[in-house]
Amino acid sequence: xxxxxxxxxxxxxxxxxxxxxxxxxxxxxxxxxxxxxxxxxxxxxxxxxxxxxxxxxxxxxxxxxxxxxxxxxxxxxxxxxxxxxxxxxxxxxxxxxxxxxxxxxxxxxxxxxxxxxxxxxxxxxxxxxxxxxxxxxxxxxxxxxxxxxxxxxxxxxxxxxxxxxxxxxxxxxxxxxxxxxxxxxxxxxxxxxxxxxxxxxxxxxxxxxxxxxxxxxxxxxxxxxxxxxxxxxxxx
Numbered sequence: 001x002x003x004x005x006x007x008x009x010x011x012x013x014x015x016x017x018x019x020x021x022x023x024x025x026x027x028x029x030x031x032x033x034x035x036x037x038x039x040x041x042x043x044x045x046x047x048x049x050x051x052x053x054x055x056x057x058x059x060x061x062x063x064x065x066x067x068x069x070x071x072x073x074x075x076x077x078x079x080x081x082x083x084x085x086x087x088x089x090x091x092x093x094x095x096x097x098x099x100x101x102x103x104x105x106x107x108x109x110x111x112x113x114x115x116x117x118x119x120x121x122x123x124x125x126x127x128x129x130x131x132x133x134x135x136x137x138x139x140x141x142x143x144x145x146x147x148x149x150x151x152x153x154x155x156x157x158x159x160x161x162x163x164x165x166x167x168x169x170x171x172x173x174x175x176x177x178x179x180x181x182x183x184x185x186x187x188x189x190x191x192x193x194x195x196x197x198x199x200x201x202x203x204x205x206x207x208x209x210x211x212x213x214x215x216x217x218x219x220x221x222x223x224x225x226x227x228x229x230x231x232x233x234x235x236x
Contacts, residue, residue, distance in 0.1 A: 018136065018228050019072070025140035026071040027059040029107055029148050030079040034062040036106035037082040041099045046088035054082045070192060071144055078152065078159075093167040100163035104149040111145030112212050114138040118226070119218035139226035146208050150201055156188055 035057065038049030054061055067078035089095025118138040125131045155161040191197065213220040 015228075017133075021133075021137050022072055022140050022144070022227075023068070025137060025144050026068055027063070028141060029110060029144045030064075030068065030071070031057055031059045031062050032106045032110055033103040033148060033152070034079045034082045036102040037084070037099055040102040041082070041084045041088075041095075044089050044095045044098065046085055046095070046099075048085045048088070049082045052083050071148065078148075081158070093171065097164045097167035100160035103160050104152050107145040107149030107152075108208075111142045111149070111209075112215075114141040114145065115209070115212045115218055115223065116216045118142065118223060119213075119216040122218060122222060135226040136228070139223050142209060142212070142223060143205070143227060146205050146212075147201065150204050150208065151197065154197065159188070 035055060038054045041048070042050050042055060049055055062079045062082075064078060064080040067080075070078070084096065084099055086092040086096045115138070118135055121131055121134055121138070125134075152159050153161040153164075155165040157163075157166075209223060210220045212218075213223055
């Protein structure tokens, strides 16, 4: 009992809460990202995602364990890709580009909504444990949403940005590139682990979040601090 009590005293409980909030926020961003892909594809005539049960808010259906871990560590990551059959689209390349764009767009919209709600709490909410936790949740959603949105816009296969950019290529080249995207995906994971994208993505994330904060008059520095529950306690 004594050893357990000592362990409990040394345990960073606020750090654990922050980690759980980050994980739940990542699951939300991943789920909305993939759901948006599937929904737009379905609206454009492709029933593949719907038939596969991917038009759902159940995060387990969309989860890629490696991508989730990368979101928690590097603040950028990915989900299990929604199946899309571009043969159903009336204009295959354009349909694929719109489907690809839907994921990052959903992330940016989610982040903007999170920043807006955080601003309301910061300016008009009372200081309480509930409001502090809410700020932490919203700050994590905003950061991870922007990070996932920007990362997936990188024009490297199989990320969404490549499908948007490749839509401008001649069809012969476009379909040839698609055949090899699974191999490029392995290289992409290695580049992420090596931190190749860390500096440019961090720069873009900071400025994107600052822009969102300026729109809703949310102090950007507070948003960064609020990602950590233990840090946010120092504000009050």
